[in-house]
Amino acid sequence: MTAIEAALLVVDDNEDNRYTLTRRLDREGYKNLTIATNGREALEKLKAQPFDLVLLDIMMPDMNGYEVLEQVKATPALRDIPIIMISSLDEIESVIRCIELGAEDYLNKPFNPTLLRARVGASLEKKRLRDEVRSNMERLAQELEAARALQLAMLPRQFPSCSPSHPIAVHAVMEPAKEVGGDLYDCFYAGEHTFCFLVGDVCGKGASAAMFMARARSLVRITVNLWRQWRADDLDPGALLDAVNRELCQDNDDCMFVTMFLGLIDTHSGLLSFANAGHPRPHLIASSGETGQIDAKAALPLGVRRDARFPTLTLQIHPGDALFLCSDGVFEAANGDGELFSVERVGQLLRQAAAAEPVEMVRIIKDAVDAFTGGTSRTDDLTALALRWRPALTTAA
The missing domain is CATH 3.60.40.10 (PPM-type phosphatase domain)
Incomplete structure:
Protein backbone atom coordinates (compact mmCIF):
# COMPACT_ATOMS: atom_id res chain seq x y z
CA MET A 1 0.00 0.00 0.00
CA THR A 2 1.52 3.34 -1.07
CA ALA A 3 0.99 6.65 0.70
CA ILE A 4 -1.18 7.87 -2.17
CA GLU A 5 -3.39 4.75 -1.97
CA ALA A 6 -3.88 4.86 1.81
CA ALA A 7 -7.23 6.28 2.98
CA LEU A 8 -6.82 8.22 6.24
CA LEU A 9 -9.48 9.73 8.49
CA VAL A 10 -8.44 12.70 10.67
CA VAL A 11 -10.77 13.35 13.61
CA ASP A 12 -10.34 16.54 15.66
CA ASP A 13 -12.75 19.22 16.83
CA ASN A 14 -10.07 21.94 16.60
CA GLU A 15 -9.73 23.48 13.13
CA ASP A 16 -6.10 24.55 13.66
CA ASN A 17 -5.13 21.04 14.75
CA ARG A 18 -6.89 19.52 11.74
CA TYR A 19 -5.13 21.92 9.38
CA THR A 20 -1.70 21.30 10.91
CA LEU A 21 -2.08 17.51 10.86
CA THR A 22 -3.48 17.28 7.33
CA ARG A 23 -0.75 19.60 5.99
CA ARG A 24 1.97 17.43 7.48
CA LEU A 25 0.34 14.25 6.19
CA ASP A 26 0.05 15.82 2.75
CA ARG A 27 3.78 16.62 2.76
CA GLU A 28 4.45 12.94 3.50
CA GLY A 29 2.51 11.94 0.36
CA TYR A 30 -0.84 11.04 1.96
CA LYS A 31 -3.37 12.58 -0.43
CA ASN A 32 -6.50 10.54 0.35
CA LEU A 33 -7.47 12.42 3.51
CA THR A 34 -10.95 12.74 5.03
CA ILE A 35 -11.89 15.09 7.87
CA ALA A 36 -14.34 14.56 10.74
CA THR A 37 -14.96 17.37 13.24
CA ASN A 38 -16.36 15.25 16.06
CA GLY A 39 -16.78 11.68 17.27
CA ARG A 40 -20.26 11.07 15.90
CA GLU A 41 -19.31 12.31 12.45
CA ALA A 42 -16.27 10.03 12.56
CA LEU A 43 -18.42 6.97 13.29
CA GLU A 44 -20.77 7.87 10.43
CA LYS A 45 -17.86 8.20 7.99
CA LEU A 46 -16.29 4.94 9.19
CA LYS A 47 -19.55 3.10 8.54
CA ALA A 48 -20.02 4.75 5.15
CA GLN A 49 -16.62 4.04 3.54
CA PRO A 50 -13.45 2.01 4.17
CA PHE A 51 -10.37 3.57 5.79
CA ASP A 52 -6.86 2.26 6.27
CA LEU A 53 -6.02 4.39 9.31
CA VAL A 54 -7.72 6.77 11.74
CA LEU A 55 -5.98 9.55 13.62
CA LEU A 56 -8.34 10.26 16.51
CA ASP A 57 -8.23 13.14 18.97
CA ILE A 58 -9.07 12.25 22.57
CA MET A 59 -10.43 15.50 23.98
CA MET A 60 -13.60 16.31 22.04
CA PRO A 61 -17.04 17.51 23.21
CA ASP A 62 -20.17 15.32 23.19
CA MET A 63 -18.28 12.10 22.33
CA ASN A 64 -14.61 11.92 23.22
CA GLY A 65 -11.95 9.78 21.57
CA TYR A 66 -12.15 7.03 24.20
CA GLU A 67 -15.85 6.54 23.45
CA VAL A 68 -15.28 6.50 19.68
CA LEU A 69 -12.47 3.96 20.11
CA GLU A 70 -14.68 1.72 22.25
CA GLN A 71 -17.50 1.78 19.71
CA VAL A 72 -15.18 1.08 16.78
CA LYS A 73 -13.60 -1.92 18.52
CA ALA A 74 -17.04 -3.22 19.51
CA THR A 75 -18.23 -3.17 15.88
CA PRO A 76 -17.14 -6.33 13.98
CA ALA A 77 -17.00 -4.55 10.63
CA LEU A 78 -14.75 -1.79 12.01
CA ARG A 79 -12.66 -3.36 14.75
CA ASP A 80 -9.68 -4.15 12.50
CA ILE A 81 -9.14 -0.54 11.40
CA PRO A 82 -5.93 0.73 13.09
CA ILE A 83 -6.39 3.86 15.19
CA ILE A 84 -3.68 6.24 16.37
CA MET A 85 -4.83 8.35 19.31
CA ILE A 86 -3.65 11.96 19.39
CA SER A 87 -3.77 14.21 22.44
CA SER A 88 -2.05 17.02 24.27
CA LEU A 89 -2.30 14.88 27.41
CA ASP A 90 1.15 13.57 28.21
CA GLU A 91 0.02 11.11 30.88
CA ILE A 92 0.93 7.46 31.02
CA GLU A 93 -2.57 6.61 32.29
CA SER A 94 -4.09 8.00 29.09
CA VAL A 95 -1.68 6.02 26.92
CA ILE A 96 -2.40 2.82 28.85
CA ARG A 97 -6.15 3.29 28.57
CA CYS A 98 -5.96 3.81 24.81
CA ILE A 99 -3.80 0.74 24.26
CA GLU A 100 -6.10 -1.36 26.46
CA LEU A 101 -9.09 -0.20 24.42
CA GLY A 102 -7.36 -1.39 21.23
CA ALA A 103 -5.54 1.66 19.84
CA GLU A 104 -2.67 0.94 17.46
CA ASP A 105 -0.47 3.78 18.75
CA TYR A 106 -0.42 7.14 20.55
CA LEU A 107 0.86 10.56 19.46
CA ASN A 108 1.31 13.70 21.53
CA LYS A 109 0.57 17.25 20.44
CA PRO A 110 2.35 19.25 19.15
CA PHE A 111 3.29 16.73 16.48
CA ASN A 112 6.88 15.75 15.90
CA PRO A 113 7.15 15.35 12.09
CA THR A 114 9.64 12.48 12.27
CA LEU A 115 7.59 10.62 14.88
CA LEU A 116 4.37 11.23 12.93
CA ARG A 117 5.93 9.87 9.74
CA ALA A 118 7.28 6.78 11.52
CA ARG A 119 4.11 5.85 13.41
CA VAL A 120 1.71 6.44 10.53
CA GLY A 121 3.96 4.44 8.21
CA ALA A 122 4.36 1.61 10.74
CA SER A 123 0.62 1.42 11.40
CA LEU A 124 -0.20 1.25 7.69
CA GLU A 125 2.46 -1.40 7.11
CA LYS A 126 1.04 -3.54 9.93
CA LYS A 127 -2.43 -3.16 8.43
CA ARG A 128 -1.11 -4.18 5.03
CA LEU A 129 0.45 -7.30 6.50
CA ARG A 130 -2.73 -8.15 8.45
CA ASP A 131 -4.82 -7.70 5.30
CA GLU A 132 -2.44 -9.96 3.39
CA VAL A 133 -2.60 -12.63 6.08
CA ARG A 134 -6.40 -12.40 6.18
CA SER A 135 -6.60 -12.67 2.40
CA ASN A 136 -4.33 -15.72 2.43
CA MET A 137 -6.36 -17.31 5.21
CA GLU A 138 -9.60 -16.75 3.30
CA ARG A 139 -8.05 -18.26 0.17
CA LEU A 140 -6.75 -21.21 2.20
CA ALA A 141 -10.17 -21.72 3.78
CA GLN A 142 -11.76 -21.78 0.31
CA GLU A 143 -9.18 -24.29 -0.92
CA LEU A 144 -9.65 -26.49 2.15
CA GLU A 145 -13.41 -26.40 1.70
CA ALA A 146 -12.95 -27.48 -1.90
CA ALA A 147 -10.58 -30.23 -0.74
CA ARG A 148 -13.15 -31.34 1.84
CA ALA A 149 -15.83 -31.59 -0.83
CA LEU A 150 -13.50 -33.55 -3.12
CA GLN A 151 -12.48 -35.89 -0.31
CA LEU A 152 -16.05 -36.61 0.75
CA ALA A 153 -16.96 -37.16 -2.91
CA MET A 154 -14.42 -39.99 -2.99
Whole structure:
Protein backbone atom coordinates (compact mmCIF):
# COMPACT_ATOMS: atom_id res chain seq x y z
CA MET A 1 0.00 0.00 0.00
CA THR A 2 1.52 3.34 -1.07
CA ALA A 3 0.99 6.65 0.70
CA ILE A 4 -1.18 7.87 -2.17
CA GLU A 5 -3.39 4.75 -1.97
CA ALA A 6 -3.88 4.86 1.81
CA ALA A 7 -7.23 6.28 2.98
CA LEU A 8 -6.82 8.22 6.24
CA LEU A 9 -9.48 9.73 8.49
CA VAL A 10 -8.44 12.70 10.67
CA VAL A 11 -10.77 13.35 13.61
CA ASP A 12 -10.34 16.54 15.66
CA ASP A 13 -12.75 19.22 16.83
CA ASN A 14 -10.07 21.94 16.60
CA GLU A 15 -9.73 23.48 13.13
CA ASP A 16 -6.10 24.55 13.66
CA ASN A 17 -5.13 21.04 14.75
CA ARG A 18 -6.89 19.52 11.74
CA TYR A 19 -5.13 21.92 9.38
CA THR A 20 -1.70 21.30 10.91
CA LEU A 21 -2.08 17.51 10.86
CA THR A 22 -3.48 17.28 7.33
CA ARG A 23 -0.75 19.60 5.99
CA ARG A 24 1.97 17.43 7.48
CA LEU A 25 0.34 14.25 6.19
CA ASP A 26 0.05 15.82 2.75
CA ARG A 27 3.78 16.62 2.76
CA GLU A 28 4.45 12.94 3.50
CA GLY A 29 2.51 11.94 0.36
CA TYR A 30 -0.84 11.04 1.96
CA LYS A 31 -3.37 12.58 -0.43
CA ASN A 32 -6.50 10.54 0.35
CA LEU A 33 -7.47 12.42 3.51
CA THR A 34 -10.95 12.74 5.03
CA ILE A 35 -11.89 15.09 7.87
CA ALA A 36 -14.34 14.56 10.74
CA THR A 37 -14.96 17.37 13.24
CA ASN A 38 -16.36 15.25 16.06
CA GLY A 39 -16.78 11.68 17.27
CA ARG A 40 -20.26 11.07 15.90
CA GLU A 41 -19.31 12.31 12.45
CA ALA A 42 -16.27 10.03 12.56
CA LEU A 43 -18.42 6.97 13.29
CA GLU A 44 -20.77 7.87 10.43
CA LYS A 45 -17.86 8.20 7.99
CA LEU A 46 -16.29 4.94 9.19
CA LYS A 47 -19.55 3.10 8.54
CA ALA A 48 -20.02 4.75 5.15
CA GLN A 49 -16.62 4.04 3.54
CA PRO A 50 -13.45 2.01 4.17
CA PHE A 51 -10.37 3.57 5.79
CA ASP A 52 -6.86 2.26 6.27
CA LEU A 53 -6.02 4.39 9.31
CA VAL A 54 -7.72 6.77 11.74
CA LEU A 55 -5.98 9.55 13.62
CA LEU A 56 -8.34 10.26 16.51
CA ASP A 57 -8.23 13.14 18.97
CA ILE A 58 -9.07 12.25 22.57
CA MET A 59 -10.43 15.50 23.98
CA MET A 60 -13.60 16.31 22.04
CA PRO A 61 -17.04 17.51 23.21
CA ASP A 62 -20.17 15.32 23.19
CA MET A 63 -18.28 12.10 22.33
CA ASN A 64 -14.61 11.92 23.22
CA GLY A 65 -11.95 9.78 21.57
CA TYR A 66 -12.15 7.03 24.20
CA GLU A 67 -15.85 6.54 23.45
CA VAL A 68 -15.28 6.50 19.68
CA LEU A 69 -12.47 3.96 20.11
CA GLU A 70 -14.68 1.72 22.25
CA GLN A 71 -17.50 1.78 19.71
CA VAL A 72 -15.18 1.08 16.78
CA LYS A 73 -13.60 -1.92 18.52
CA ALA A 74 -17.04 -3.22 19.51
CA THR A 75 -18.23 -3.17 15.88
CA PRO A 76 -17.14 -6.33 13.98
CA ALA A 77 -17.00 -4.55 10.63
CA LEU A 78 -14.75 -1.79 12.01
CA ARG A 79 -12.66 -3.36 14.75
CA ASP A 80 -9.68 -4.15 12.50
CA ILE A 81 -9.14 -0.54 11.40
CA PRO A 82 -5.93 0.73 13.09
CA ILE A 83 -6.39 3.86 15.19
CA ILE A 84 -3.68 6.24 16.37
CA MET A 85 -4.83 8.35 19.31
CA ILE A 86 -3.65 11.96 19.39
CA SER A 87 -3.77 14.21 22.44
CA SER A 88 -2.05 17.02 24.27
CA LEU A 89 -2.30 14.88 27.41
CA ASP A 90 1.15 13.57 28.21
CA GLU A 91 0.02 11.11 30.88
CA ILE A 92 0.93 7.46 31.02
CA GLU A 93 -2.57 6.61 32.29
CA SER A 94 -4.09 8.00 29.09
CA VAL A 95 -1.68 6.02 26.92
CA ILE A 96 -2.40 2.82 28.85
CA ARG A 97 -6.15 3.29 28.57
CA CYS A 98 -5.96 3.81 24.81
CA ILE A 99 -3.80 0.74 24.26
CA GLU A 100 -6.10 -1.36 26.46
CA LEU A 101 -9.09 -0.20 24.42
CA GLY A 102 -7.36 -1.39 21.23
CA ALA A 103 -5.54 1.66 19.84
CA GLU A 104 -2.67 0.94 17.46
CA ASP A 105 -0.47 3.78 18.75
CA TYR A 106 -0.42 7.14 20.55
CA LEU A 107 0.86 10.56 19.46
CA ASN A 108 1.31 13.70 21.53
CA LYS A 109 0.57 17.25 20.44
CA PRO A 110 2.35 19.25 19.15
CA PHE A 111 3.29 16.73 16.48
CA ASN A 112 6.88 15.75 15.90
CA PRO A 113 7.15 15.35 12.09
CA THR A 114 9.64 12.48 12.27
CA LEU A 115 7.59 10.62 14.88
CA LEU A 116 4.37 11.23 12.93
CA ARG A 117 5.93 9.87 9.74
CA ALA A 118 7.28 6.78 11.52
CA ARG A 119 4.11 5.85 13.41
CA VAL A 120 1.71 6.44 10.53
CA GLY A 121 3.96 4.44 8.21
CA ALA A 122 4.36 1.61 10.74
CA SER A 123 0.62 1.42 11.40
CA LEU A 124 -0.20 1.25 7.69
CA GLU A 125 2.46 -1.40 7.11
CA LYS A 126 1.04 -3.54 9.93
CA LYS A 127 -2.43 -3.16 8.43
CA ARG A 128 -1.11 -4.18 5.03
CA LEU A 129 0.45 -7.30 6.50
CA ARG A 130 -2.73 -8.15 8.45
CA ASP A 131 -4.82 -7.70 5.30
CA GLU A 132 -2.44 -9.96 3.39
CA VAL A 133 -2.60 -12.63 6.08
CA ARG A 134 -6.40 -12.40 6.18
CA SER A 135 -6.60 -12.67 2.40
CA ASN A 136 -4.33 -15.72 2.43
CA MET A 137 -6.36 -17.31 5.21
CA GLU A 138 -9.60 -16.75 3.30
CA ARG A 139 -8.05 -18.26 0.17
CA LEU A 140 -6.75 -21.21 2.20
CA ALA A 141 -10.17 -21.72 3.78
CA GLN A 142 -11.76 -21.78 0.31
CA GLU A 143 -9.18 -24.29 -0.92
CA LEU A 144 -9.65 -26.49 2.15
CA GLU A 145 -13.41 -26.40 1.70
CA ALA A 146 -12.95 -27.48 -1.90
CA ALA A 147 -10.58 -30.23 -0.74
CA ARG A 148 -13.15 -31.34 1.84
CA ALA A 149 -15.83 -31.59 -0.83
CA LEU A 150 -13.50 -33.55 -3.12
CA GLN A 151 -12.48 -35.89 -0.31
CA LEU A 152 -16.05 -36.61 0.75
CA ALA A 153 -16.96 -37.16 -2.91
CA MET A 154 -14.42 -39.99 -2.99
CA LEU A 155 -16.36 -41.92 -0.36
CA PRO A 156 -19.65 -43.65 -1.27
CA ARG A 157 -22.75 -41.63 -0.50
CA GLN A 158 -25.08 -43.83 -2.51
CA PHE A 159 -25.04 -47.32 -1.04
CA PRO A 160 -25.95 -50.62 -2.75
CA SER A 161 -29.65 -51.34 -2.41
CA CYS A 162 -30.63 -54.40 -0.43
CA SER A 163 -32.39 -56.93 -2.67
CA PRO A 164 -32.74 -60.72 -3.04
CA SER A 165 -29.71 -60.78 -5.36
CA HIS A 166 -27.69 -58.37 -3.19
CA PRO A 167 -28.85 -59.09 0.38
CA ILE A 168 -26.64 -56.61 2.24
CA ALA A 169 -28.13 -53.44 3.74
CA VAL A 170 -25.34 -50.94 4.45
CA HIS A 171 -24.80 -47.34 5.48
CA ALA A 172 -21.78 -45.27 6.53
CA VAL A 173 -20.73 -41.74 7.46
CA MET A 174 -17.44 -39.87 7.83
CA GLU A 175 -17.08 -36.45 9.44
CA PRO A 176 -13.59 -34.89 9.49
CA ALA A 177 -12.53 -33.16 12.71
CA LYS A 178 -10.90 -30.47 10.57
CA GLU A 179 -11.54 -29.29 7.03
CA VAL A 180 -10.14 -32.53 5.68
CA GLY A 181 -9.46 -35.77 7.51
CA GLY A 182 -7.73 -39.11 7.35
CA ASP A 183 -10.59 -41.54 7.96
CA LEU A 184 -12.00 -43.63 5.15
CA TYR A 185 -14.64 -46.22 4.42
CA ASP A 186 -15.76 -48.10 1.35
CA CYS A 187 -18.30 -50.78 0.43
CA PHE A 188 -18.98 -52.45 -2.90
CA TYR A 189 -19.72 -55.77 -4.53
CA ALA A 190 -16.40 -57.32 -5.53
CA GLY A 191 -18.18 -60.17 -7.27
CA GLU A 192 -21.69 -61.45 -7.86
CA HIS A 193 -21.82 -63.00 -4.38
CA THR A 194 -18.97 -61.14 -2.63
CA PHE A 195 -19.56 -57.95 -0.67
CA CYS A 196 -16.42 -55.99 0.25
CA PHE A 197 -16.32 -53.37 3.01
CA LEU A 198 -13.63 -51.52 4.93
CA VAL A 199 -13.03 -48.78 7.47
CA GLY A 200 -9.65 -47.10 7.93
CA ASP A 201 -7.94 -44.37 9.93
CA VAL A 202 -4.77 -42.58 8.79
CA CYS A 203 -2.33 -41.27 11.36
CA GLY A 204 -2.39 -37.51 11.75
CA LYS A 205 -4.82 -34.95 10.40
CA GLY A 206 -5.06 -32.39 7.64
CA ALA A 207 -4.06 -32.42 3.99
CA SER A 208 -1.29 -35.05 4.24
CA ALA A 209 -3.61 -37.51 6.00
CA ALA A 210 -6.34 -36.85 3.44
CA MET A 211 -3.97 -37.57 0.55
CA PHE A 212 -2.74 -40.78 2.20
CA MET A 213 -6.35 -41.77 2.83
CA ALA A 214 -7.18 -41.29 -0.86
CA ARG A 215 -4.15 -43.36 -1.84
CA ALA A 216 -5.08 -46.20 0.54
CA ARG A 217 -8.69 -46.39 -0.62
CA SER A 218 -7.71 -46.34 -4.29
CA LEU A 219 -5.13 -49.08 -3.74
CA VAL A 220 -7.74 -51.36 -2.16
CA ARG A 221 -10.10 -50.90 -5.10
CA ILE A 222 -7.32 -51.43 -7.65
CA THR A 223 -6.00 -54.50 -5.85
CA VAL A 224 -9.44 -56.09 -5.67
CA ASN A 225 -10.05 -55.48 -9.38
CA LEU A 226 -6.65 -56.83 -10.40
CA TRP A 227 -7.11 -59.95 -8.23
CA ARG A 228 -10.41 -60.69 -9.93
CA GLN A 229 -8.80 -60.30 -13.38
CA TRP A 230 -5.67 -62.35 -12.74
CA ARG A 231 -6.76 -65.01 -10.27
CA ALA A 232 -9.64 -67.45 -10.44
CA ASP A 233 -9.77 -68.29 -6.73
CA ASP A 234 -11.72 -66.39 -4.07
CA LEU A 235 -10.54 -63.06 -2.77
CA ASP A 236 -8.28 -63.27 0.27
CA PRO A 237 -8.48 -60.18 2.57
CA GLY A 238 -5.07 -60.86 4.14
CA ALA A 239 -3.35 -61.22 0.75
CA LEU A 240 -5.11 -58.07 -0.45
CA LEU A 241 -3.75 -56.11 2.52
CA ASP A 242 -0.29 -57.62 1.95
CA ALA A 243 -0.28 -56.08 -1.53
CA VAL A 244 -1.73 -52.75 -0.40
CA ASN A 245 0.81 -52.54 2.42
CA ARG A 246 3.76 -53.06 0.05
CA GLU A 247 2.57 -50.19 -2.13
CA LEU A 248 1.96 -47.86 0.83
CA CYS A 249 5.46 -48.55 2.15
CA GLN A 250 6.90 -47.54 -1.21
CA ASP A 251 8.38 -44.01 -1.08
CA ASN A 252 6.72 -43.40 2.29
CA ASP A 253 9.34 -40.88 3.46
CA ASP A 254 6.98 -39.29 5.99
CA CYS A 255 6.33 -42.67 7.65
CA MET A 256 2.57 -42.34 7.28
CA PHE A 257 0.41 -45.33 8.17
CA VAL A 258 -3.24 -46.34 8.21
CA THR A 259 -5.19 -48.79 10.33
CA MET A 260 -7.77 -50.74 8.36
CA PHE A 261 -10.36 -53.46 8.78
CA LEU A 262 -11.14 -55.19 5.49
CA GLY A 263 -13.99 -57.68 5.29
CA LEU A 264 -15.57 -59.84 2.58
CA ILE A 265 -18.98 -61.49 2.97
CA ASP A 266 -20.13 -64.42 0.88
CA THR A 267 -23.73 -63.33 0.41
CA HIS A 268 -24.83 -66.94 -0.22
CA SER A 269 -23.35 -68.58 2.87
CA GLY A 270 -22.84 -65.64 5.25
CA LEU A 271 -19.16 -66.52 5.71
CA LEU A 272 -17.21 -63.40 6.68
CA SER A 273 -13.49 -63.45 5.87
CA PHE A 274 -11.49 -60.50 7.12
CA ALA A 275 -8.07 -59.06 7.96
CA ASN A 276 -7.37 -56.43 10.59
CA ALA A 277 -4.45 -54.02 10.17
CA GLY A 278 -4.36 -52.40 13.60
CA HIS A 279 -7.96 -51.20 13.58
CA PRO A 280 -10.53 -51.29 16.44
CA ARG A 281 -12.49 -54.54 16.43
CA PRO A 282 -15.99 -54.44 14.88
CA HIS A 283 -19.15 -55.22 16.84
CA LEU A 284 -21.34 -58.14 15.83
CA ILE A 285 -25.03 -57.55 16.55
CA ALA A 286 -26.73 -60.94 16.37
CA SER A 287 -30.34 -61.23 15.20
CA SER A 288 -31.09 -62.50 18.72
CA GLY A 289 -29.99 -59.10 20.14
CA GLU A 290 -26.72 -60.34 21.61
CA THR A 291 -23.90 -57.87 20.96
CA GLY A 292 -20.12 -57.94 21.32
CA GLN A 293 -16.82 -57.22 19.59
CA ILE A 294 -15.62 -60.00 17.32
CA ASP A 295 -12.32 -61.81 17.87
CA ALA A 296 -10.23 -59.90 15.33
CA LYS A 297 -6.66 -59.75 16.58
CA ALA A 298 -4.98 -56.71 15.04
CA ALA A 299 -1.80 -56.92 12.95
CA LEU A 300 0.43 -53.94 12.20
CA PRO A 301 -1.10 -50.91 10.49
CA LEU A 302 -0.52 -50.58 6.75
CA GLY A 303 2.56 -48.61 5.74
CA VAL A 304 4.70 -49.49 8.78
CA ARG A 305 6.77 -52.42 7.52
CA ARG A 306 7.00 -53.65 3.95
CA ASP A 307 7.30 -57.34 4.84
CA ALA A 308 4.38 -57.33 7.31
CA ARG A 309 1.78 -60.05 6.85
CA PHE A 310 -1.93 -59.85 7.52
CA PRO A 311 -3.64 -63.14 8.42
CA THR A 312 -7.09 -63.87 7.10
CA LEU A 313 -9.68 -64.89 9.70
CA THR A 314 -13.24 -66.11 9.21
CA LEU A 315 -16.52 -65.78 11.07
CA GLN A 316 -19.89 -67.32 10.26
CA ILE A 317 -22.69 -64.79 10.46
CA HIS A 318 -26.37 -65.68 10.40
CA PRO A 319 -29.39 -64.22 8.65
CA GLY A 320 -30.34 -60.90 10.21
CA ASP A 321 -26.93 -60.41 11.89
CA ALA A 322 -25.37 -56.95 11.67
CA LEU A 323 -21.82 -55.60 11.88
CA PHE A 324 -20.82 -52.18 13.14
CA LEU A 325 -17.37 -50.72 12.41
CA CYS A 326 -15.98 -47.34 13.40
CA SER A 327 -12.76 -45.40 13.82
CA ASP A 328 -11.32 -44.62 17.22
CA GLY A 329 -12.75 -41.12 16.82
CA VAL A 330 -16.00 -42.66 18.12
CA PHE A 331 -14.57 -44.45 21.16
CA GLU A 332 -12.20 -41.62 22.04
CA ALA A 333 -14.56 -38.69 21.58
CA ALA A 334 -14.25 -36.63 24.76
CA ASN A 335 -16.68 -34.36 26.59
CA GLY A 336 -15.82 -31.15 28.43
CA ASP A 337 -14.64 -33.11 31.48
CA GLY A 338 -12.22 -35.19 29.45
CA GLU A 339 -14.35 -38.36 29.75
CA LEU A 340 -14.18 -40.66 26.72
CA PHE A 341 -17.24 -41.98 24.92
CA SER A 342 -15.75 -45.50 25.26
CA VAL A 343 -16.22 -48.90 23.62
CA GLU A 344 -18.63 -49.90 26.42
CA ARG A 345 -20.98 -47.03 25.64
CA VAL A 346 -20.98 -47.99 21.96
CA GLY A 347 -21.84 -51.58 22.92
CA GLN A 348 -24.74 -50.45 25.11
CA LEU A 349 -26.19 -48.32 22.31
CA LEU A 350 -25.86 -51.13 19.80
CA ARG A 351 -27.72 -53.52 22.11
CA GLN A 352 -30.55 -51.00 22.31
CA ALA A 353 -30.52 -50.58 18.53
CA ALA A 354 -30.09 -54.29 17.73
CA ALA A 355 -33.13 -54.37 15.45
CA ALA A 356 -32.40 -51.05 13.71
CA GLU A 357 -31.54 -50.75 10.05
CA PRO A 358 -27.90 -49.75 9.28
CA VAL A 359 -28.80 -46.16 8.45
CA GLU A 360 -30.59 -45.80 11.79
CA MET A 361 -27.81 -47.61 13.67
CA VAL A 362 -25.19 -45.19 12.33
CA ARG A 363 -27.42 -42.22 13.12
CA ILE A 364 -27.96 -43.38 16.72
CA ILE A 365 -24.22 -43.68 17.37
CA LYS A 366 -23.37 -40.38 15.68
CA ASP A 367 -26.13 -38.48 17.51
CA ALA A 368 -25.00 -39.99 20.80
CA VAL A 369 -21.40 -38.91 20.20
CA ASP A 370 -22.53 -35.39 19.26
CA ALA A 371 -24.68 -35.14 22.40
CA PHE A 372 -21.87 -36.53 24.55
CA THR A 373 -19.24 -34.07 23.32
CA GLY A 374 -21.68 -31.13 23.36
CA GLY A 375 -19.89 -27.95 22.33
CA THR A 376 -16.44 -29.52 22.71
CA SER A 377 -14.58 -29.49 19.41
CA ARG A 378 -13.58 -32.94 18.18
CA THR A 379 -9.90 -33.74 17.87
CA ASP A 380 -10.37 -36.82 15.70
CA ASP A 381 -12.42 -37.76 12.66
CA LEU A 382 -15.62 -39.72 13.17
CA THR A 383 -16.37 -42.65 10.89
CA ALA A 384 -19.00 -45.36 11.29
CA LEU A 385 -20.25 -48.14 9.02
CA ALA A 386 -23.07 -50.60 9.68
CA LEU A 387 -24.32 -53.48 7.56
CA ARG A 388 -26.85 -56.29 7.92
CA TRP A 389 -27.07 -59.61 6.04
CA ARG A 390 -30.65 -60.32 4.89
CA PRO A 391 -30.52 -63.43 2.68
CA ALA A 392 -34.25 -64.16 3.12
CA LEU A 393 -35.23 -60.73 1.78
CA THR A 394 -37.92 -60.94 -0.88
CA THR A 395 -38.42 -57.23 -1.57
CA ALA A 396 -35.98 -54.36 -1.86
CA ALA A 397 -35.27 -52.52 1.39
